[in-house]
Amino acid sequence: MAKTMFIDTTKCMACRGCEVACKNWNDLEADIQPFNGSYQTKEDFATQTYTVVKMTEVVNNGRVDWIFGKRQCMHCTEAACIMVCPKNAIKRSPQGAVWIDHDLCIGCGYCVQNCPFGVPKLDTVNHKSTKCNLCVSRIENGLTPMCAKTCPPGAIMFGERQDMEVAAHKRLAVVKRTHPNATIYGNEEAGGTVLYILTEDPSVYGLPPHGTQVPWQVKFWQNFARPIGNIALGGTLVLLLVAAWFNYVQKPKEPPVHVEGGVK
Ligand code: SF4
Ligand code: SF4
Ligand code: SF4
Incomplete structure:
Protein backbone atom coordinates (compact mmCIF):
# COMPACT_ATOMS: atom_id res chain seq x y z
CA MET A 1 0.00 0.00 0.00
CA ALA A 2 2.73 2.51 0.98
CA LYS A 3 4.43 3.96 -2.08
CA THR A 4 7.82 5.51 -2.65
CA MET A 5 9.17 8.01 -5.14
CA PHE A 6 12.77 7.19 -5.98
CA ILE A 7 14.75 10.08 -7.48
CA ASP A 8 18.04 9.07 -9.05
CA THR A 9 19.92 12.35 -9.36
CA THR A 10 22.59 10.70 -11.51
CA LYS A 11 20.04 10.21 -14.31
CA CYS A 12 18.58 13.72 -14.15
CA MET A 13 19.47 15.85 -17.18
CA ALA A 14 17.84 19.06 -15.85
CA CYS A 15 15.27 19.26 -18.63
CA ARG A 16 12.78 20.60 -16.04
CA GLY A 17 9.93 18.68 -17.59
CA CYS A 18 8.94 17.71 -14.04
CA GLU A 19 8.56 21.38 -13.09
CA VAL A 20 6.26 22.00 -16.05
CA ALA A 21 4.24 18.80 -15.59
CA CYS A 22 3.70 19.63 -11.91
CA LYS A 23 2.39 23.09 -12.73
CA ASN A 24 0.18 21.65 -15.44
CA TRP A 25 -1.45 18.96 -13.28
CA ASN A 26 -1.80 21.16 -10.20
CA ASP A 27 -3.04 24.16 -12.16
CA LEU A 28 -0.22 26.39 -10.91
CA GLU A 29 0.65 29.68 -12.55
CA ALA A 30 4.07 30.55 -13.93
CA ASP A 31 5.95 32.65 -11.40
CA ILE A 32 8.79 34.63 -12.88
CA GLN A 33 11.78 34.78 -10.55
CA PRO A 34 14.72 37.17 -11.11
CA PHE A 35 17.66 35.96 -13.21
CA ASN A 36 20.54 35.17 -10.86
CA GLY A 37 23.18 34.19 -13.38
CA SER A 38 22.35 30.48 -13.23
CA TYR A 39 20.55 28.11 -15.58
CA GLN A 40 18.39 27.11 -12.63
CA THR A 41 14.87 28.31 -13.39
CA LYS A 42 13.60 28.66 -9.82
CA GLU A 43 15.60 29.66 -6.79
CA ASP A 44 13.24 28.00 -4.30
CA PHE A 45 9.75 26.59 -3.80
CA ALA A 46 6.99 29.17 -4.02
CA THR A 47 3.24 29.19 -3.60
CA GLN A 48 2.90 28.38 -7.31
CA THR A 49 6.02 26.17 -7.51
CA TYR A 50 5.90 22.77 -5.82
CA THR A 51 9.07 21.32 -7.33
CA VAL A 52 12.45 22.82 -8.19
CA VAL A 53 15.40 21.35 -10.07
CA LYS A 54 18.54 22.53 -8.28
CA MET A 55 21.70 22.98 -10.36
CA THR A 56 25.08 23.30 -8.68
CA GLU A 57 28.64 23.28 -10.00
CA VAL A 58 31.04 21.16 -7.97
CA VAL A 59 34.79 20.82 -8.50
CA ASN A 60 36.00 17.22 -8.14
CA ASN A 61 39.73 16.56 -8.65
CA GLY A 62 40.06 19.64 -10.83
CA ARG A 63 37.01 18.68 -12.92
CA VAL A 64 33.80 20.71 -12.83
CA ASP A 65 30.69 18.57 -12.38
CA TRP A 66 27.24 19.99 -12.88
CA ILE A 67 24.97 18.44 -10.27
CA PHE A 68 21.20 18.31 -10.74
CA GLY A 69 18.62 17.45 -8.12
CA LYS A 70 14.84 17.61 -8.25
CA ARG A 71 13.48 18.89 -4.93
CA GLN A 72 9.96 18.59 -3.55
CA CYS A 73 8.16 17.62 -0.34
CA MET A 74 9.67 14.52 1.31
CA HIS A 75 6.25 13.28 2.51
CA CYS A 76 7.80 12.43 5.87
CA THR A 77 6.34 9.49 7.78
CA GLU A 78 6.94 11.51 10.96
CA ALA A 79 5.96 14.89 9.53
CA ALA A 80 6.69 18.05 11.50
CA CYS A 81 4.09 19.91 9.44
CA ILE A 82 1.35 17.50 10.56
CA MET A 83 2.52 17.67 14.17
CA VAL A 84 2.37 21.46 14.44
CA CYS A 85 -0.79 22.21 12.44
CA PRO A 86 -3.35 23.54 14.97
CA LYS A 87 -6.30 22.83 12.64
CA ASN A 88 -5.33 19.27 11.61
CA ALA A 89 -5.38 20.57 8.05
CA ILE A 90 -2.44 18.41 6.90
CA LYS A 91 -3.34 14.80 6.12
CA ARG A 92 -1.54 11.63 5.11
CA SER A 93 -3.07 9.34 2.50
CA PRO A 94 -2.76 5.53 2.83
CA GLN A 95 -0.16 5.64 0.04
CA GLY A 96 1.98 8.10 2.05
CA ALA A 97 1.13 11.45 0.44
CA VAL A 98 1.19 14.34 2.92
CA TRP A 99 -1.25 16.92 1.61
CA ILE A 100 -2.84 20.16 2.83
CA ASP A 101 -6.62 20.42 3.01
CA HIS A 102 -7.05 24.04 1.96
CA ASP A 103 -10.60 24.14 3.32
CA LEU A 104 -9.15 23.68 6.82
CA CYS A 105 -5.86 25.59 6.50
CA ILE A 106 -6.02 29.02 8.17
CA GLY A 107 -2.62 30.19 6.92
CA CYS A 108 -1.00 30.37 10.38
CA GLY A 109 2.36 29.41 8.85
CA TYR A 110 3.42 26.93 11.57
CA CYS A 111 4.15 24.24 8.96
CA VAL A 112 6.26 26.74 7.01
CA GLN A 113 8.33 27.53 10.10
CA ASN A 114 8.81 23.93 11.25
CA CYS A 115 9.44 21.87 8.09
CA PRO A 116 13.10 20.76 8.25
CA PHE A 117 13.19 20.68 4.44
CA GLY A 118 11.89 24.23 3.88
CA VAL A 119 9.05 22.97 1.70
CA PRO A 120 5.71 24.69 2.44
CA LYS A 121 5.24 28.29 1.39
CA LEU A 122 2.60 30.69 2.64
CA ASP A 123 0.17 32.31 0.24
CA THR A 124 -0.35 35.57 2.14
CA VAL A 125 -3.14 36.70 -0.17
CA ASN A 126 -5.37 33.65 0.29
CA HIS A 127 -3.96 32.76 3.74
CA LYS A 128 -3.17 29.18 2.74
CA SER A 129 -0.02 27.10 2.97
CA THR A 130 1.00 25.32 -0.23
CA LYS A 131 3.30 22.44 -1.21
CA CYS A 132 3.71 19.27 -3.30
CA ASN A 133 0.88 16.82 -2.58
CA LEU A 134 2.52 13.80 -4.28
CA CYS A 135 -0.28 14.13 -6.85
CA VAL A 136 -2.53 12.49 -4.24
CA SER A 137 -5.58 12.47 -6.52
CA ARG A 138 -3.58 10.51 -9.10
CA ILE A 139 -1.94 7.97 -6.80
CA GLU A 140 -5.22 7.25 -4.99
CA ASN A 141 -6.49 6.14 -8.38
CA GLY A 142 -3.51 3.96 -9.18
CA LEU A 143 -1.76 6.55 -11.37
CA THR A 144 1.83 7.80 -11.21
CA PRO A 145 2.62 11.36 -10.03
CA MET A 146 2.94 13.68 -13.01
CA CYS A 147 6.62 14.48 -12.48
CA ALA A 148 7.51 10.77 -12.46
CA LYS A 149 5.33 10.09 -15.49
CA THR A 150 6.98 12.93 -17.41
CA CYS A 151 10.68 12.47 -16.63
CA PRO A 152 12.32 11.52 -19.98
CA PRO A 153 15.39 9.62 -18.66
CA GLY A 154 13.45 7.84 -15.89
CA ALA A 155 15.23 9.69 -13.10
CA ILE A 156 11.99 9.69 -11.08
CA MET A 157 10.49 6.28 -10.35
CA PHE A 158 7.35 5.55 -8.38
CA GLY A 159 6.07 2.28 -7.00
CA GLU A 160 5.65 -0.02 -4.02
CA ARG A 161 7.99 0.95 -1.19
CA GLN A 162 9.78 -2.39 -1.06
CA ASP A 163 10.35 -2.42 -4.83
CA MET A 164 11.74 1.10 -4.78
CA GLU A 165 14.05 0.22 -1.87
CA VAL A 166 15.45 -2.67 -3.89
CA ALA A 167 15.80 -0.49 -7.00
CA ALA A 168 17.60 2.23 -5.01
CA HIS A 169 20.13 -0.21 -3.52
CA LYS A 170 20.76 -1.88 -6.88
CA ARG A 171 21.36 1.48 -8.50
CA LEU A 172 23.58 2.64 -5.61
CA ALA A 173 25.88 -0.31 -6.20
CA VAL A 174 26.30 0.77 -9.83
CA VAL A 175 26.73 4.47 -9.06
CA LYS A 176 29.36 3.75 -6.40
CA ARG A 177 31.72 2.42 -9.09
CA THR A 178 32.20 6.00 -10.34
CA HIS A 179 31.10 7.93 -7.24
CA PRO A 180 32.38 6.05 -4.18
CA ASN A 181 30.77 8.56 -1.80
CA ALA A 182 27.28 8.08 -3.24
CA THR A 183 24.52 7.57 -0.67
CA ILE A 184 20.82 6.90 -0.34
CA TYR A 185 18.99 9.80 1.30
CA GLY A 186 15.45 9.89 2.68
CA ASN A 187 15.02 6.77 4.79
CA GLU A 188 16.57 7.90 8.03
CA GLU A 189 15.70 11.54 7.42
CA ALA A 190 12.06 11.30 6.34
CA GLY A 191 10.87 7.69 6.52
CA GLY A 192 11.39 6.65 2.91
CA THR A 193 8.36 7.95 0.99
CA VAL A 194 10.85 9.91 -1.11
CA LEU A 195 14.29 8.40 -1.67
CA TYR A 196 17.29 9.94 -3.40
CA ILE A 197 20.58 8.74 -4.72
CA LEU A 198 23.07 11.52 -4.03
CA THR A 199 26.66 11.62 -5.21
CA GLU A 200 27.54 14.74 -3.21
CA ASP A 201 26.84 16.12 0.25
CA PRO A 202 23.09 16.76 0.75
CA SER A 203 23.72 20.51 0.99
CA VAL A 204 24.70 20.54 -2.71
CA TYR A 205 21.09 19.58 -3.50
CA GLY A 206 19.63 22.01 -0.98
CA LEU A 207 18.86 19.19 1.46
CA PRO A 208 19.57 19.18 5.21
CA PRO A 209 22.40 16.90 6.44
CA HIS A 210 22.14 13.11 6.63
CA GLY A 211 20.33 12.03 9.78
CA THR A 212 18.22 15.19 10.12
CA GLN A 213 15.28 14.46 12.42
CA VAL A 214 12.16 16.28 13.56
S1 SF4 B 1 9.06 17.73 3.96
FE1 SF4 B 1 8.15 19.28 5.28
S2 SF4 B 1 6.14 19.70 4.34
FE2 SF4 B 1 6.88 17.74 3.51
S3 SF4 B 1 5.97 16.17 4.87
FE3 SF4 B 1 8.04 16.63 5.64
S4 SF4 B 1 7.67 18.20 7.22
FE4 SF4 B 1 5.82 18.13 5.93
S1 SF4 C 1 4.41 14.60 -7.01
FE1 SF4 C 1 2.94 15.87 -8.14
S2 SF4 C 1 2.74 17.69 -6.86
FE2 SF4 C 1 4.63 16.67 -6.20
S3 SF4 C 1 6.27 17.54 -7.43
FE3 SF4 C 1 5.56 15.73 -8.54
S4 SF4 C 1 4.02 16.54 -9.97
FE4 SF4 C 1 4.33 18.11 -8.40
S1 SF4 D 1 12.02 15.65 -15.67
FE1 SF4 D 1 13.55 14.22 -14.92
S2 SF4 D 1 15.40 14.69 -16.08
FE2 SF4 D 1 14.01 16.41 -16.35
S3 SF4 D 1 14.62 17.80 -14.70
FE3 SF4 D 1 12.96 16.59 -13.87
S4 SF4 D 1 14.00 14.90 -12.80
FE4 SF4 D 1 15.52 15.84 -14.18
Missing part, protein backbone atom coordinates in the same frame (compact mmCIF):
# COMPACT_ATOMS: atom_id res chain seq x y z
CA PRO A 215 13.31 18.73 16.31
CA TRP A 216 12.47 17.60 19.88
CA GLN A 217 10.51 20.82 20.44
CA VAL A 218 8.06 19.80 17.69
CA LYS A 219 7.62 16.32 19.19
CA PHE A 220 7.19 17.84 22.65
CA TRP A 221 4.48 20.15 21.27
CA GLN A 222 2.71 17.25 19.56
CA ASN A 223 2.94 14.69 22.35
CA PHE A 224 2.66 16.80 25.52
CA ALA A 225 2.05 20.52 25.19
CA ARG A 226 -0.88 20.33 22.79
CA PRO A 227 -2.80 17.51 24.56
CA ILE A 228 -2.25 19.19 27.93
CA GLY A 229 -3.32 22.51 26.42
CA ASN A 230 -6.47 20.88 25.04
CA ILE A 231 -7.27 19.31 28.43
CA ALA A 232 -6.65 22.65 30.16
CA LEU A 233 -8.85 24.43 27.63
CA GLY A 234 -11.60 21.83 28.07
CA GLY A 235 -11.34 22.14 31.86
CA THR A 236 -11.51 25.92 31.67
CA LEU A 237 -14.63 25.74 29.50
CA VAL A 238 -16.30 23.33 31.94
CA LEU A 239 -15.45 25.63 34.87
CA LEU A 240 -16.82 28.61 32.97
CA LEU A 241 -20.07 26.76 32.26
CA VAL A 242 -20.41 25.69 35.90
CA ALA A 243 -19.75 29.27 37.06
CA ALA A 244 -22.33 30.57 34.59
CA TRP A 245 -24.87 28.01 35.85
CA PHE A 246 -24.36 29.12 39.45
CA ASN A 247 -24.52 32.78 38.54
CA TYR A 248 -27.58 32.81 36.33
CA VAL A 249 -29.60 29.68 37.08
CA GLN A 250 -29.02 29.15 40.77
CA LYS A 251 -28.84 32.82 41.68
CA PRO A 252 -31.63 33.50 44.26
CA LYS A 253 -34.34 35.73 42.89
CA GLU A 254 -34.36 39.19 44.42
CA PRO A 255 -37.41 39.81 46.62
CA PRO A 256 -39.98 42.21 45.16
CA VAL A 257 -39.62 45.80 46.25
CA HIS A 258 -42.66 47.14 48.04
CA VAL A 259 -43.53 50.73 47.32
CA GLU A 260 -46.49 52.76 48.18
CA GLY A 261 -49.45 51.92 45.94
CA GLY A 262 -48.20 48.46 44.83
CA VAL A 263 -45.32 46.15 44.24
CA LYS A 264 -42.54 46.92 41.75
Whole structure:
Protein backbone atom coordinates (compact mmCIF):
# COMPACT_ATOMS: atom_id res chain seq x y z
CA MET A 1 0.00 0.00 0.00
CA ALA A 2 2.73 2.51 0.98
CA LYS A 3 4.43 3.96 -2.08
CA THR A 4 7.82 5.51 -2.65
CA MET A 5 9.17 8.01 -5.14
CA PHE A 6 12.77 7.19 -5.98
CA ILE A 7 14.75 10.08 -7.48
CA ASP A 8 18.04 9.07 -9.05
CA THR A 9 19.92 12.35 -9.36
CA THR A 10 22.59 10.70 -11.51
CA LYS A 11 20.04 10.21 -14.31
CA CYS A 12 18.58 13.72 -14.15
CA MET A 13 19.47 15.85 -17.18
CA ALA A 14 17.84 19.06 -15.85
CA CYS A 15 15.27 19.26 -18.63
CA ARG A 16 12.78 20.60 -16.04
CA GLY A 17 9.93 18.68 -17.59
CA CYS A 18 8.94 17.71 -14.04
CA GLU A 19 8.56 21.38 -13.09
CA VAL A 20 6.26 22.00 -16.05
CA ALA A 21 4.24 18.80 -15.59
CA CYS A 22 3.70 19.63 -11.91
CA LYS A 23 2.39 23.09 -12.73
CA ASN A 24 0.18 21.65 -15.44
CA TRP A 25 -1.45 18.96 -13.28
CA ASN A 26 -1.80 21.16 -10.20
CA ASP A 27 -3.04 24.16 -12.16
CA LEU A 28 -0.22 26.39 -10.91
CA GLU A 29 0.65 29.68 -12.55
CA ALA A 30 4.07 30.55 -13.93
CA ASP A 31 5.95 32.65 -11.40
CA ILE A 32 8.79 34.63 -12.88
CA GLN A 33 11.78 34.78 -10.55
CA PRO A 34 14.72 37.17 -11.11
CA PHE A 35 17.66 35.96 -13.21
CA ASN A 36 20.54 35.17 -10.86
CA GLY A 37 23.18 34.19 -13.38
CA SER A 38 22.35 30.48 -13.23
CA TYR A 39 20.55 28.11 -15.58
CA GLN A 40 18.39 27.11 -12.63
CA THR A 41 14.87 28.31 -13.39
CA LYS A 42 13.60 28.66 -9.82
CA GLU A 43 15.60 29.66 -6.79
CA ASP A 44 13.24 28.00 -4.30
CA PHE A 45 9.75 26.59 -3.80
CA ALA A 46 6.99 29.17 -4.02
CA THR A 47 3.24 29.19 -3.60
CA GLN A 48 2.90 28.38 -7.31
CA THR A 49 6.02 26.17 -7.51
CA TYR A 50 5.90 22.77 -5.82
CA THR A 51 9.07 21.32 -7.33
CA VAL A 52 12.45 22.82 -8.19
CA VAL A 53 15.40 21.35 -10.07
CA LYS A 54 18.54 22.53 -8.28
CA MET A 55 21.70 22.98 -10.36
CA THR A 56 25.08 23.30 -8.68
CA GLU A 57 28.64 23.28 -10.00
CA VAL A 58 31.04 21.16 -7.97
CA VAL A 59 34.79 20.82 -8.50
CA ASN A 60 36.00 17.22 -8.14
CA ASN A 61 39.73 16.56 -8.65
CA GLY A 62 40.06 19.64 -10.83
CA ARG A 63 37.01 18.68 -12.92
CA VAL A 64 33.80 20.71 -12.83
CA ASP A 65 30.69 18.57 -12.38
CA TRP A 66 27.24 19.99 -12.88
CA ILE A 67 24.97 18.44 -10.27
CA PHE A 68 21.20 18.31 -10.74
CA GLY A 69 18.62 17.45 -8.12
CA LYS A 70 14.84 17.61 -8.25
CA ARG A 71 13.48 18.89 -4.93
CA GLN A 72 9.96 18.59 -3.55
CA CYS A 73 8.16 17.62 -0.34
CA MET A 74 9.67 14.52 1.31
CA HIS A 75 6.25 13.28 2.51
CA CYS A 76 7.80 12.43 5.87
CA THR A 77 6.34 9.49 7.78
CA GLU A 78 6.94 11.51 10.96
CA ALA A 79 5.96 14.89 9.53
CA ALA A 80 6.69 18.05 11.50
CA CYS A 81 4.09 19.91 9.44
CA ILE A 82 1.35 17.50 10.56
CA MET A 83 2.52 17.67 14.17
CA VAL A 84 2.37 21.46 14.44
CA CYS A 85 -0.79 22.21 12.44
CA PRO A 86 -3.35 23.54 14.97
CA LYS A 87 -6.30 22.83 12.64
CA ASN A 88 -5.33 19.27 11.61
CA ALA A 89 -5.38 20.57 8.05
CA ILE A 90 -2.44 18.41 6.90
CA LYS A 91 -3.34 14.80 6.12
CA ARG A 92 -1.54 11.63 5.11
CA SER A 93 -3.07 9.34 2.50
CA PRO A 94 -2.76 5.53 2.83
CA GLN A 95 -0.16 5.64 0.04
CA GLY A 96 1.98 8.10 2.05
CA ALA A 97 1.13 11.45 0.44
CA VAL A 98 1.19 14.34 2.92
CA TRP A 99 -1.25 16.92 1.61
CA ILE A 100 -2.84 20.16 2.83
CA ASP A 101 -6.62 20.42 3.01
CA HIS A 102 -7.05 24.04 1.96
CA ASP A 103 -10.60 24.14 3.32
CA LEU A 104 -9.15 23.68 6.82
CA CYS A 105 -5.86 25.59 6.50
CA ILE A 106 -6.02 29.02 8.17
CA GLY A 107 -2.62 30.19 6.92
CA CYS A 108 -1.00 30.37 10.38
CA GLY A 109 2.36 29.41 8.85
CA TYR A 110 3.42 26.93 11.57
CA CYS A 111 4.15 24.24 8.96
CA VAL A 112 6.26 26.74 7.01
CA GLN A 113 8.33 27.53 10.10
CA ASN A 114 8.81 23.93 11.25
CA CYS A 115 9.44 21.87 8.09
CA PRO A 116 13.10 20.76 8.25
CA PHE A 117 13.19 20.68 4.44
CA GLY A 118 11.89 24.23 3.88
CA VAL A 119 9.05 22.97 1.70
CA PRO A 120 5.71 24.69 2.44
CA LYS A 121 5.24 28.29 1.39
CA LEU A 122 2.60 30.69 2.64
CA ASP A 123 0.17 32.31 0.24
CA THR A 124 -0.35 35.57 2.14
CA VAL A 125 -3.14 36.70 -0.17
CA ASN A 126 -5.37 33.65 0.29
CA HIS A 127 -3.96 32.76 3.74
CA LYS A 128 -3.17 29.18 2.74
CA SER A 129 -0.02 27.10 2.97
CA THR A 130 1.00 25.32 -0.23
CA LYS A 131 3.30 22.44 -1.21
CA CYS A 132 3.71 19.27 -3.30
CA ASN A 133 0.88 16.82 -2.58
CA LEU A 134 2.52 13.80 -4.28
CA CYS A 135 -0.28 14.13 -6.85
CA VAL A 136 -2.53 12.49 -4.24
CA SER A 137 -5.58 12.47 -6.52
CA ARG A 138 -3.58 10.51 -9.10
CA ILE A 139 -1.94 7.97 -6.80
CA GLU A 140 -5.22 7.25 -4.99
CA ASN A 141 -6.49 6.14 -8.38
CA GLY A 142 -3.51 3.96 -9.18
CA LEU A 143 -1.76 6.55 -11.37
CA THR A 144 1.83 7.80 -11.21
CA PRO A 145 2.62 11.36 -10.03
CA MET A 146 2.94 13.68 -13.01
CA CYS A 147 6.62 14.48 -12.48
CA ALA A 148 7.51 10.77 -12.46
CA LYS A 149 5.33 10.09 -15.49
CA THR A 150 6.98 12.93 -17.41
CA CYS A 151 10.68 12.47 -16.63
CA PRO A 152 12.32 11.52 -19.98
CA PRO A 153 15.39 9.62 -18.66
CA GLY A 154 13.45 7.84 -15.89
CA ALA A 155 15.23 9.69 -13.10
CA ILE A 156 11.99 9.69 -11.08
CA MET A 157 10.49 6.28 -10.35
CA PHE A 158 7.35 5.55 -8.38
CA GLY A 159 6.07 2.28 -7.00
CA GLU A 160 5.65 -0.02 -4.02
CA ARG A 161 7.99 0.95 -1.19
CA GLN A 162 9.78 -2.39 -1.06
CA ASP A 163 10.35 -2.42 -4.83
CA MET A 164 11.74 1.10 -4.78
CA GLU A 165 14.05 0.22 -1.87
CA VAL A 166 15.45 -2.67 -3.89
CA ALA A 167 15.80 -0.49 -7.00
CA ALA A 168 17.60 2.23 -5.01
CA HIS A 169 20.13 -0.21 -3.52
CA LYS A 170 20.76 -1.88 -6.88
CA ARG A 171 21.36 1.48 -8.50
CA LEU A 172 23.58 2.64 -5.61
CA ALA A 173 25.88 -0.31 -6.20
CA VAL A 174 26.30 0.77 -9.83
CA VAL A 175 26.73 4.47 -9.06
CA LYS A 176 29.36 3.75 -6.40
CA ARG A 177 31.72 2.42 -9.09
CA THR A 178 32.20 6.00 -10.34
CA HIS A 179 31.10 7.93 -7.24
CA PRO A 180 32.38 6.05 -4.18
CA ASN A 181 30.77 8.56 -1.80
CA ALA A 182 27.28 8.08 -3.24
CA THR A 183 24.52 7.57 -0.67
CA ILE A 184 20.82 6.90 -0.34
CA TYR A 185 18.99 9.80 1.30
CA GLY A 186 15.45 9.89 2.68
CA ASN A 187 15.02 6.77 4.79
CA GLU A 188 16.57 7.90 8.03
CA GLU A 189 15.70 11.54 7.42
CA ALA A 190 12.06 11.30 6.34
CA GLY A 191 10.87 7.69 6.52
CA GLY A 192 11.39 6.65 2.91
CA THR A 193 8.36 7.95 0.99
CA VAL A 194 10.85 9.91 -1.11
CA LEU A 195 14.29 8.40 -1.67
CA TYR A 196 17.29 9.94 -3.40
CA ILE A 197 20.58 8.74 -4.72
CA LEU A 198 23.07 11.52 -4.03
CA THR A 199 26.66 11.62 -5.21
CA GLU A 200 27.54 14.74 -3.21
CA ASP A 201 26.84 16.12 0.25
CA PRO A 202 23.09 16.76 0.75
CA SER A 203 23.72 20.51 0.99
CA VAL A 204 24.70 20.54 -2.71
CA TYR A 205 21.09 19.58 -3.50
CA GLY A 206 19.63 22.01 -0.98
CA LEU A 207 18.86 19.19 1.46
CA PRO A 208 19.57 19.18 5.21
CA PRO A 209 22.40 16.90 6.44
CA HIS A 210 22.14 13.11 6.63
CA GLY A 211 20.33 12.03 9.78
CA THR A 212 18.22 15.19 10.12
CA GLN A 213 15.28 14.46 12.42
CA VAL A 214 12.16 16.28 13.56
CA PRO A 215 13.31 18.73 16.31
CA TRP A 216 12.47 17.60 19.88
CA GLN A 217 10.51 20.82 20.44
CA VAL A 218 8.06 19.80 17.69
CA LYS A 219 7.62 16.32 19.19
CA PHE A 220 7.19 17.84 22.65
CA TRP A 221 4.48 20.15 21.27
CA GLN A 222 2.71 17.25 19.56
CA ASN A 223 2.94 14.69 22.35
CA PHE A 224 2.66 16.80 25.52
CA ALA A 225 2.05 20.52 25.19
CA ARG A 226 -0.88 20.33 22.79
CA PRO A 227 -2.80 17.51 24.56
CA ILE A 228 -2.25 19.19 27.93
CA GLY A 229 -3.32 22.51 26.42
CA ASN A 230 -6.47 20.88 25.04
CA ILE A 231 -7.27 19.31 28.43
CA ALA A 232 -6.65 22.65 30.16
CA LEU A 233 -8.85 24.43 27.63
CA GLY A 234 -11.60 21.83 28.07
CA GLY A 235 -11.34 22.14 31.86
CA THR A 236 -11.51 25.92 31.67
CA LEU A 237 -14.63 25.74 29.50
CA VAL A 238 -16.30 23.33 31.94
CA LEU A 239 -15.45 25.63 34.87
CA LEU A 240 -16.82 28.61 32.97
CA LEU A 241 -20.07 26.76 32.26
CA VAL A 242 -20.41 25.69 35.90
CA ALA A 243 -19.75 29.27 37.06
CA ALA A 244 -22.33 30.57 34.59
CA TRP A 245 -24.87 28.01 35.85
CA PHE A 246 -24.36 29.12 39.45
CA ASN A 247 -24.52 32.78 38.54
CA TYR A 248 -27.58 32.81 36.33
CA VAL A 249 -29.60 29.68 37.08
CA GLN A 250 -29.02 29.15 40.77
CA LYS A 251 -28.84 32.82 41.68
CA PRO A 252 -31.63 33.50 44.26
CA LYS A 253 -34.34 35.73 42.89
CA GLU A 254 -34.36 39.19 44.42
CA PRO A 255 -37.41 39.81 46.62
CA PRO A 256 -39.98 42.21 45.16
CA VAL A 257 -39.62 45.80 46.25
CA HIS A 258 -42.66 47.14 48.04
CA VAL A 259 -43.53 50.73 47.32
CA GLU A 260 -46.49 52.76 48.18
CA GLY A 261 -49.45 51.92 45.94
CA GLY A 262 -48.20 48.46 44.83
CA VAL A 263 -45.32 46.15 44.24
CA LYS A 264 -42.54 46.92 41.75
S1 SF4 B 1 9.06 17.73 3.96
FE1 SF4 B 1 8.15 19.28 5.28
S2 SF4 B 1 6.14 19.70 4.34
FE2 SF4 B 1 6.88 17.74 3.51
S3 SF4 B 1 5.97 16.17 4.87
FE3 SF4 B 1 8.04 16.63 5.64
S4 SF4 B 1 7.67 18.20 7.22
FE4 SF4 B 1 5.82 18.13 5.93
S1 SF4 C 1 4.41 14.60 -7.01
FE1 SF4 C 1 2.94 15.87 -8.14
S2 SF4 C 1 2.74 17.69 -6.86
FE2 SF4 C 1 4.63 16.67 -6.20
S3 SF4 C 1 6.27 17.54 -7.43
FE3 SF4 C 1 5.56 15.73 -8.54
S4 SF4 C 1 4.02 16.54 -9.97
FE4 SF4 C 1 4.33 18.11 -8.40
S1 SF4 D 1 12.02 15.65 -15.67
FE1 SF4 D 1 13.55 14.22 -14.92
S2 SF4 D 1 15.40 14.69 -16.08
FE2 SF4 D 1 14.01 16.41 -16.35
S3 SF4 D 1 14.62 17.80 -14.70
FE3 SF4 D 1 12.96 16.59 -13.87
S4 SF4 D 1 14.00 14.90 -12.80
FE4 SF4 D 1 15.52 15.84 -14.18
